[in-house]
Amino acid sequence: MKNVSDRHEDFFDRVYKIVEKIPYGKVTTYGLIAEKCGIKSSARTVGWALNKAKFSNLPCHRVVNRNGELTGKLHFGQPELMELLLKSEGVMFIDGRVDLSKNLWIPRKLS
Template sequence: MEFHQKIYELVRRIPYGKVSSYGQLAVLAGRPGAARAVGHAMRVCRDPSIPCHRVVHQDGSTTSSFDAIERHTQQRLLEAEGVLFSSDHKVIMSQFQWRPEIS
């Protein structure tokens, strides 16, 4: 399966109100260390059924890719799902990071 498709399938599994990091998705896809490739997959995704806004940096920071029209767009999308942020605009990863069941 193509790497991007595998990533998109994983991102579709991230529940409402949870986030994953680029690195976490790379590991889940069997490609540890490929966080940048995951970022590329998110940047080129044009499928609105894939909740790309649920993918953040390892430290919980959001990406400016969503900010073409307005700053903190990704943060607002996540807050609408109940995700909380620290005062420095980072997702509180200890509470909101997706923990998929190992199968």
């Protein structure tokens, strides 16, 4: 069996691998990532992983909640940064939220 540290690396690694693959100009959701990680019942933990990864080079600004709201913007240092980055990538906003119907990217399941 795996050690706790191994499990933690493994879990974070899954989230990283998915977030890392989010294409330019697209966004995905915590729940979707969680689902592809096999922990669909806990999208929260995905946010936790991103919290640890916010100092990494991951495009965590492309991860929004199920409603298309930028719930994690407060963790970017500057609240407006997240929306700015997305807009600069061509992501369309509707009433302060991401237009998921046009910009949603569904990650592929990890093998």
